[in-house]
């Protein structure tokens with residue numbers, strides 16, 4: 001599904017700042033991979049480079065989605081190809097209704113893929129059902145995108161978008177941060193409901209607790225722009241117990 | 254700064270140059286008096302010149318040149334005129350002259366309408382107390398002599414007296430037939446106590462236009478004023494709205510402007526009675542040789558009134574937007590609620606926004622806020638939308654329309670608001 005090979009990137013404005021330094025990763029259809037790592041190790045940057053945000057220069061390496069070169073595409077082409085990023089910091093867009101935004105997005109992707117657009121009625125039916133599952137009030141759908149939403153509401157709104165867009169490759173960047181226990185459960189249930197044999201997840205998180213709800217197949221530890229260790233779910237427990245110290249020391253030894 | 258005396262003599266010269274070849278129009282006694290008084294005001298004040306403080310951001314010469322410049326006619330191609338399809342009473346002006354053949358009969362229940370020419374020919378008319386009176390009042394604290402010029406020389410316009418709640422809007426439509434020409438139109442609207450009406454205006458009027466609208470809204474009355482100034486690129490014009498509001502009276506005025514070499518829209522509003530409300534809004538989209546100036550003065554002269562100014566400008570390719578807005582709160586005007594926002598969205602580095610927001614407050618218990626910003630499309634918002642699959646142009650269009658939305662919200666009728674929103678959308682689609 002997602003194949004990242006020896007990826008290097010630096011800041012466009014300051015090429016002295018190298019962030020990703022030879023990152024490799026392969027996620028197969030149906031799998032859930034988790035990436036853990038200390039603050040500043042480049043996790044969000046990885047998600048941005050994969051989704052096509054301006055400001056980063058890839059100097060080496062490759063990233064493909066189902067064999068297609070991601071790095072060569074515009075952000076909207078990546079989205080239409082099936083890539084989705086749940087933002088660490090969802091963006092507020094005053095003046096654009098949440099519902100209008102979602103319908104425009106769903107139909108833009110369908111159109112780009114040569115599929116029939118959803119009618120207003122069909123769309124409404126689907127979004128109401130999905131919003132209900134995530135306990136998103138209908139009133140929140142009418143409000144401007146993310147404006148005045150609490151931290152938890154913003155994260156649930158990201159998952160709602162993911163559910164509506166039905167992407168193949170979902171990247172979740174610290175979707176658990178700022179969530180209380182109940183919200184974490186809702187978000188996890190939302191993610192788990194989407195798990196499928198033809199869909200994969202890359203879950204970036206700081207804490208092991210999310211991984212109790214969303215069970216990963218593989219856990220990667222990231223530090224200074226690279227994966228320094230990969231393993232099973234037990235790796236997350238090890239981090240939870242001992243912190244990153246031992247792992248980093250081991251990698252540097 | 255140049256010496257006062259020199260500035261004054263420049264202004265007087267400008268007035269003399271313009272008026273040298275013009276004679277005051279004839280008419281009945283009352284209008285002749287009004288015209289002569291206005292003429293005297295012009296000769297006393299002179300006309301605006303480039304050095305005028307109040308014209309700091311806008312060069313008035315195209316408005317005061319003795320000979321008006323011509324302007325190419327716009328071919329609207331497949332786009333229907335704004336307000337098309339709305340049930341309304343249409344009054345059509347061609348080159349600033351009312352064309353009765355193209356207009357509907359001047360009849361609408363709840364409204365009395367007559368032309369300025371008809372009223373000028375009578376000896377006594379209800380508009381006598383208003384024509385030129387509000388304009389004269391509006392000469393303080395700042396001179397607006399182009400409006401006096403209009404009072405003195407305009408022969409066209411309509412006088413509208415709203416006595417009830419007419420079932421449909423009155424629609425003033427301005428067509429141009431030729432590239433040359435100048436139009437001066439002067440309307441007077443009086444809304445009687447408790448009455449309510451909607452007045453629409455659309456079209457470019459003339460290669461150069463000078464328009465005045467005097468509005469008197471009595472106790473508990475409401476006027477909705479929605480104006481779309483057309484899309485002709487080269488025309489120049491100035492429009493003055495003078496409005497005085499009685500107790501509990503309401504005014505909502507919205508203007509959409511697209512293109513135009515030079516447009517100055519002034520609004521002068523007096524909240525004379527308690528609990529009055531005035532909302533003045535504008536949405537402007539400009540591309541290339543475009544200069545648009547909104548100059549607003551709102552005087553809270555009574556307690557518990559509310560005013561809102563919402564101005565949004567989308568500019569690119571050298572377009573210039575200007576906003577000068579002042580809220581003056583008199584000492585008696587306790588519990589005033591005043592809000593003013595002026596914002597521009599610059600679509601490239603070539604566009605310019607100049608703003609001068611002002612508050613002058615003499616009452617101690619008031620709530621007044623003002624803000625002015627100038628910025629570009631937020632790259633984070635743009636990326637967020639694109640990451641969800643919106644094409645770049647689609648995402649930009651959505652963000653620009655979102656930027657304009659707050660101004661459009663000032664239109665009370667949702668169908669009219671949607672009509673104007675669609676106009677802006679199609680203008681923007683051709684450009685972003």
Ligand SMILES: Nc1ncnc2c1ncn2[C@@H]1O[C@H](COP(=O)(O)OP(=O)(O)O)[C@@H](O)[C@H]1O
Nearest residue numbers: 011019037038039040041042043044045046055
């Ligand atoms: N746009 C940027 N400008 C400046 N520094 C950046 C930018 N993006 C990332 N960085 C730097 O790159 C490093 C990795 O950041 P980030 O990817 O956000 O890490 P993480 O998500 O793992 O906490 C940090 O040192 C951060 O300061």
Ligand SMILES: [Mg+2]
Nearest residue numbers: 043044088174
């Ligand atoms: Mg991060």
